[in-house]
Amino acid sequence: xxxxxxxAFWLFVGxxxxxxxxxxxxxxxxxxxxxxxxxRNTVTPTDFVGLDNYGHMLTDEPFLSSLGTFSVFAxxxxxxTFVLSLALALGVNQLRFARxxxxxxxxxxxxxxxxxxxxxxxxxxxxxxxxxxxxxxxxLFGADPVAWxxxxxxxxxxxxxxxxxxxxxxxxxxxxFIAALQRIPRHLYEAAWLDGAKxxxxxxxxxxxxxxxxxxxxxxxxNLINAYQAFDEFYNxxxxxxxxxxxxxxxxxxxxxxxxxxxxxxxxxxxxxxxxLALIIALVTLLQGRVLxxxxxx
Amino acid sequence: MRAFLRxxxxxxxxxxxxxxxxxxxxxxxxxxxxxxxxxWTFFPSTVHWENxxxxxxxxxxxxxxxxxxxxxVAVLQTVGLLVLCSLAGYGLARIPYRHSRIVFYAVLxxxxxxxxxxxxxSFVVVSSLGWLSDFRGLVxxxxxxxxxxxxxxxxFLDFPRELEEAGRVDGLSRWGVFWRIVVPNSKGFxxxxxxxxxxxxxxxxxxxLIIAQSPDSWTVQVALSGLLTxxxxxxxxxxxxxxxxxxxxxxxxxxxxxxxxRGVTESGLTG
Numbered sequence: 001x002x003x004x005x006x007x008a009f010w011l012f013v014g015x016x017x018x019x020x021x022x023x024x025x026x027x028x029x030x031x032x033x034x035x036x037x038x039x040r041n042t043v044t045p046t047d048f049v050g051l052d053n054y055g056h057m058l059t060d061e062p063f064l065s066s067l068g069t070f071s072v073f074a075x076x077x078x079x080x081t082f083v084l085s086l087a088l089a090l091g092v093n094q095l096r097f098a099r100x101x102x103x104x105x106x107x108x109x110x111x112x113x114x115x116x117x118x119x120x121x122x123x124x125x126x127x128x129x130x131x132x133x134x135x136x137x138x139x140l141f142g143a144d145p146v147a148w149x150x151x152x153x154x155x156x157x158x159x160x161x162x163x164x165x166x167x168x169x170x171x172x173x174x175x176x177f178i179a180a181l182q183r184i185p186r187h188l189y190e191a192a193w194l195d196g197a198k199x200x201x202x203x204x205x206x207x208x209x210x211x212x213x214x215x216x217x218x219x220x221x222x223n224l225i226n227a228y229q230a231f232d233e234f235y236n237x238x239x240x241x242x243x244x245x246x247x248x249x250x251x252x253x254x255x256x257x258x259x260x261x262x263x264x265x266x267x268x269x270x271x272x273x274x275x276x277l278a279l280i281i282a283l284v285t286l287l288q289g290r291v292l293x294x295x296x297x298x
Numbered sequence: 299m300r301a302f303l304r305x306x307x308x309x310x311x312x313x314x315x316x317x318x319x320x321x322x323x324x325x326x327x328x329x330x331x332x333x334x335x336x337x338w339t340f341f342p343s344t345v346h347w348e349n350x351x352x353x354x355x356x357x358x359x360x361x362x363x364x365x366x367x368x369x370x371v372a373v374l375q376t377v378g379l380l381v382l383c384s385l386a387g388y389g390l391a392r393i394p395y396r397h398s399r400i401v402f403y404a405v406l407x408x409x410x411x412x413x414x415x416x417x418x419x420s421f422v423v424v425s426s427l428g429w430l431s432d433f434r435g436l437v438x439x440x441x442x443x444x445x446x447x448x449x450x451x452x453x454f455l456d457f458p459r460e461l462e463e464a465g466r467v468d469g470l471s472r473w474g475v476f477w478r479i480v481v482p483n484s485k486g487f488x489x490x491x492x493x494x495x496x497x498x499x500x501x502x503x504x505x506x507l508i509i510a511q512s513p514d515s516w517t518v519q520v521a522l523s524g525l526l527t528x529x530x531x532x533x534x535x536x537x538x539x540x541x542x543x544x545x546x547x548x549x550x551x552x553x554x555x556x557x558x559x560r561g562v563t564e565s566g567l568t569g
Contacts (some may be wrong), residue, residue, distance in 0.1 A: 005394050008472045012389030013401060016382045019442035024408040027419030034419070043422045091308050104555065105312045108319070111547040113501035115519045116540045119526050120318045123533055124325055129334070133321070136338040167318060172562065179563035229413050232503045241529040252414045252504075259418045260508060270418050278415040285410070 031271045039268035053272035062246075063273055066254035067280075073250060074227045076162050081223050082216070085170045089177030090204075103178070107171035114168065114232030121164040122149060122237045149237060150245070157238065157248055164233050169226070173219050180215035184208065221288065228281060231256070251277055326538030333533045346534070353535045353542070360513050361539055364521035367510075369546075371436045371517060372499040376492050378441045384488070387450025388476055392462075402451070408444045413504070421508050431515040436506060440499065446491060453487050454480070490561030493554045500547055518543045 030043075035053055037045035057063050092102045109117070125133050128147035135145040149157045184207070192207045193199075231252040238248050244257065251273070259270025325333050327349060328342035354362050390402050420439055429435030461483060465475040481488070506517040516524065522543060525536050551558065 006396075009389050009393045009395035009398060011473070012385045012393060012476075013398075016386035016442060016447060017401065017404075019382065019438070020405065020408060020444065023420060023423065023439040023442050024411070024416065024444070027416050027423050028411060029419075030422055031415065031419035034422070043426060088308075088311065091304055091311075094304065095308070102308055102312060105315050107555070107559075108548070108551065109315060111497060111551045112318075112544050113503065113519050113522075115501075115503055115522045115526070116322075116544055117318070119522065119536060119540050120321050122526070123531075124321045124537075125318070130336050131334055131338050133338065167315065171315075175559055175562050179559075225412065235503075235507075236523050236526055240527050252417075255414060255418065256504075256508075260421060267418060267422065274415045274418055278411065281412055281414075282410070 031274055034267050035271035035275050037268050039266070039271070041265045043267060045268065049268070053268045054276065056269055057273045057276055060269075062249065063251075063254060063258075066249045066251045069248055070228065070230070070250045072158070073161070073230060074224060076158065077165055077227050078220065078223050080162065080166060081169060081173060082219060084166065085173035085219070086177050086212075086216075088170060088174040089181060090208075092174070093178055093181045103175075106174055109167050110169070110171045112168060114164075115236055117164045117168050118233050118236035121160055121233075126160045152247055155247075160237055161233060161248070164237065165230075169223075173223070176215055176219055177212065180212050181208070184211045221285075224284075224288070225281075228252075228277075322537055322541040322544070325534060326541045328534050330532060330534050333537075349534055349538050353538050356535065360516060361518075361521055363514065364516045364518045365543070367433075367436075367515060368500055368518040368543075370433065371506075372496050374433070374437045375440050375499045376495045378437065379443055379446055379495050380488055380492060382441050383443055383446040383491075384450050384481070385476070386447045388454050388480065390447070391451045391454035391457075393472065405444045405447055409448065417504060417508065420505075424509060429509070431510055431512040433515075435509040436515070436517070440502075440505070443495075446495070449491065450487075453484070457484070486557065486560065489554065489557040493550065493558045494561050496550060497547055497558075 034043070034045065036048060036050060038047035038049045038052075039045035088106055092099055092106070095102060126148035127133075127135070128145065128150060129135070130139065130145045132145070132148070134148065138144075138146065146156060148160050151157065188207050188211070189203065192203050197203050197206060229252060230250045234248065234250050234253050235244075235256070238244055244253070249257075255270050255273050255277070258273065259265070259267050324340075324342060327345045327347070329344075329346050332339075332342050386405075390398055390405075424430065424435045424439060427435075429438070457480060461479055462475050465479040470478060501519065502517070503519045503523065506520050507523065510516050510520055513521075513524075518539075522536070522540055525531050525539065
């Protein structure tokens with residue numbers, strides 16, 4: 001029986017594992033290998049350069065500034081998404097009717113791609129010319145049109161990037177919060193009421209919020225990981241036929257241009273950057289797990 | 299008073315959330331001149347239905363082709379992922395094997411590794427296989443989703459054992475139990491994963507951008523992006539193309555939202 005179980009196990013899991021080996025483990029190993037070689041325009045390099053690629057990336061101003069760009073983005077997008085999606089969930093959850101309608105409306109943008117959102121944000125909502133919607137609204141107040149994606153001082157392009165992502169992802173996190181809200185046992189609220197807690201802030205602070213703990217941690221972590229992976233809207237909103245401006249390149253956009261972009265094709269340095277990024281992410285995730293006590297039930 | 303304020307603020311939020319959808323339609327059905335008119339109007343003066351035929355007959359833009367490519371990729375990827383990942387998830391959840399824990403950790407470990415790290419070497423692997431600008435390159439690497447295996451495993455751990463035992467008593471093998479009993483009784487969960495996979499596949503951008511190098515193999519997102527970053531794009535046609543591109547997903551969303559919400563909330567993320 002044991003042997004038959006083993007055979008059945010490999011029959012079920014084997015095909016997936018082969019794919020995982022080829023498309024996950026092999027690439028990771030290859031990346032580590034490439035990062036020690038001079039691999040310009042080649043995937044089978046011969047020039048061993050030791051830690052040179054790492055040294056280059058760690059002193060490379062654009063790479064370091066891409067890490068800075070990510071940090072600024074995370075500082076805005078993570079708390080805003082958290083607060084707004086929780087607010088939407090609380091609002092929708094307390095409705096007596098039309099609840100399904102509002103839930104659907106807020107969740108609907110999740111069906112859209114970042115490319116479509118980029119198109120709307122870049123060429124219609126926040127178009128830099130007078131006919132853009134934001135500039136039309138400003139014009140009603142007598143203000144001059146603003147070049148939203150091109151203005152660096154103050155960095156107005158952040159408004160475009162952050163609002164696009166908020167529109168796309170708030171509904172998803174709202175659904176997670178609504179599910180968690182509906183799992184809170186009724187009797188906790190009744191007990192709080194008997195104990196004289198005032199409806200509103202007190203009940204929220206002492207009953208609702210503690211019950212949301214594990215969902216809140218999941219939302220924060222997912223959100224941060226997704227912010228790390230930011231590519232689509234940055235690439236499409238900031239880039240155009242004249243290229244990508246030197247500012248607002250998150251790490252993934254920067255690595256894309258370094259390793260695969262026209263002209264660059266430096267897979268060695270790109271891989272070194274990817275390894276550095278992986279180490280940073282691993283470190284941040286570990287720290288976060290410590291701080292937020294991820295995985296433990298409160 | 300509180301209820302009224304809640305209604306008012308949610309309604310304002312809802313209008314803001316719907317506004318971008320409205321802009322897609324408004325700009326997609328406007329004339330070229332009207333989009334860039336100095337005076338912005340809420341409604342275009344005439345609805346230009348002929349934009350549809352212009353969009354699909356433009357020679358320089360392989361838009362219809364890109365829709366077809368995306369549909370093929372989404373279908374193949376979803377079917378393949380459901381088969382591979384449900385089998386692996388079931389094996390990990392149900393088949394006693396002494397190394398199954400190690401295998402499970404080997405699968406989980408890849409979850410920790412972000413796209414930013416794997417996209418370059420994955421490109422290297424796919425290009426050495428000669429799969430660039432090819433359906434194989436677009437579809438196959440996406441089939442091995444550790445996350446989906448994890449979700450299937452969690453789901454099968456809770457699957458009622460009595461049903462499976464009834465099948466074994468009737469003389470079915472493990473393979474038979476899986477296909478004849480487990481799968482037919484798990485349609486809702488398969489649907490949830492399917493909806494999430496279709497949406498993810500249809501909306502994917504970075505991977506198709508890297509792999510689909512010849513315009514004939516562009517997916518719809520790559521085609522849109524190419525138009526968006528082109529010199530002097532025809533904005534009205536671009537908006538119409540974007541509206542057409544979200545239509546299948548919005549329809550799927552409307553009909554299968556139940557499963558989608560279930561998939562999201564049962565995904566084991568919220569404990």
